[in-house]
């Protein structure tokens with residue numbers, strides 16, 4: 138499990154540790170890790186041209202101490218301050234003592250640039266002096282962010298205006314949520330964690346890894362039969378969108394339930410059967426429902442009255458009543474994309490996209506449900522446990538019908554007995570992995586995602 142911690146939590150852990158250690162120890166550890174990463178990214182440290190963008194706080198201090206280490210190994214290191222009057226004094230002395238220099242403008246050429254402008258003390262969009270330095274980063278230089286890319290909000294991943302686009306981020310003590318959630322995540326590049334010895338409490342966000350997912354996958358045992366494995370009911374499709382039903386069934390058949398039942402217009406049922414003859418047709422007992430893909434409007438309410446887990450997607454999300462959902466005795470899982478989330482919250486779509494974490498939390502709170510917010514970073518929140526950030530996926534998934542596959546898959550996992558948050562995060566993980574496999578750099582169709590799910594499942598189970 139990759140875990141991430143808010144600024145407040147990191148600061149508290151740092152205070153606690155700093156009180157027990159000689160002054161400067163943590164910064165030395167951070168700088169040593171940063172310098173080692175930079176050295177590893179250069180073909181040769183000796184003679185390399187390194188530029189440090191130095192902010193006024195301790196993030197600048199990290200960069201200066203790391204620069205001093207690299208200068209001692211023969212690199213040509215130039216520090217460019219955001220505010221010449223405010224540079225970490227100890228770090229500056231170390232750099233100058235090691236033969237580094239300070240310049241007022243960013244050199245036109247560099248092999249590597251260290252972004253030490255802002256770390257967890259950054260607030261709001263970059264101020265003009267910082268943004269001006271970021272604009273001057275020489276093309277072709279490897280960009281290494283200290284702790285996080287400047288301009289990214291550490292707690293949320295939000296970016297207002299300019300932000301550094303790093304190739305590598307060397308983060309200290311703990312991952313911050315903003316390194317895992319877009320748009321911040323896409324600015325961070327590859328993230329490396331330097332252990333500085335912090336003791337941390339429960340995380341604010343977490344990202345499942347293969348081993349976590351493998352531990353959650355439902356597996357049949359000797360005593361299993363198709364009913365014990367769970368039946369998932371799919372209420373989806375309409376004359377206008379028959380394909381949504383086929384795709385949801387395609388996802389559900391690969392999610393571990395023992396049987397998939399389709400409920401909907403007869404003509405759509407025939408289309409489902411033509412593709413998947415193993416589907417049961419018509420109402421009957423189920424262990425979980427999926428309602429919404431390509432549905433039109435009517436039949437949602439009856440499903441929500443059934444005391445089994447219900448996943449609501451797409452058309453099913455229109456006009457949902459928070460009170461009715463809160464009154465349900467079984468789990469509810471909502472799977473909106475940004476547009477649907479915006480409608481559920483009564484805000485603009487851009488607001489959801491710019492503030493994904495706040496949006497998913499607000500939805501879970503308001504509707505008393507587990508919420509899977511789809512998009513460039515898929516988030517899962519049940520209002521209490523840490524928010525789950527899906528680490529798999531590809532922008533090729535932005536193709537019609539891929540969400541239908543996801544809802545069928547997640548519903549199948551619910552029917553197989555997983556909790557709302559587990560079903561949602563395992564489904565997102567497998568779906569993203571399947572899409573990467575199926576796309577491998579070329580356009581992707583939704584049915585190909587469904588077809589790649591068994592391979593993704595096997596990948597996850599392979600140690």
Ligand SMILES: NC(=O)C1=CN([C@@H]2O[C@H](COP(=O)(O)OP(=O)(O)OC[C@H]3O[C@@H](n4cnc5c(N)ncnc54)[C@H](OP(=O)(O)O)[C@@H]3O)[C@@H](O)[C@H]2O)[C@@H](O)CC1
Pocket residue numbers: 151152155163164165167168192193194195196197199254255256257258259260261262263264267283284285309333
């Ligand atoms: N604590 C520890 O144990 C360890 C901490 N470590 C390191 O310290 C970092 C945190 O350092 P920090 O607290 O000094 O904050 P930091 O990120 O340098 O920024 C604050 C400065 O930025 C300025 N500023 C703010 N927003 C701005 C904006 N939008 N645009 C422009 N400027 C802006 C703000 O200015 P002011 O508001 O004061 O005018 C203030 O001067 C942390 O990320 C890690 O790298 C490691 O060494 C490990 C041990």
Ligand SMILES: Nc1ncnc2c1ncn2[C@@H]1O[C@H](COP(=O)(O)OP(=O)(O)O)[C@@H](O)[C@H]1O
Pocket residue numbers: 451474510511512513514515530531532533534535536537538539540541542543568
């Ligand atoms: N930019 C992106 N990067 C990664 N995944 C994306 C991106 N855009 C969309 N997706 C994923 O693609 C799927 C689209 O689902 P959805 O919007 O419901 O489409 P549809 O309704 O056509 O099925 C979701 O799993 C979503 O997370």
Ligand SMILES: [K+]
Pocket residue numbers: 196252253254255256282283284285286287
């Ligand atoms: K930084």
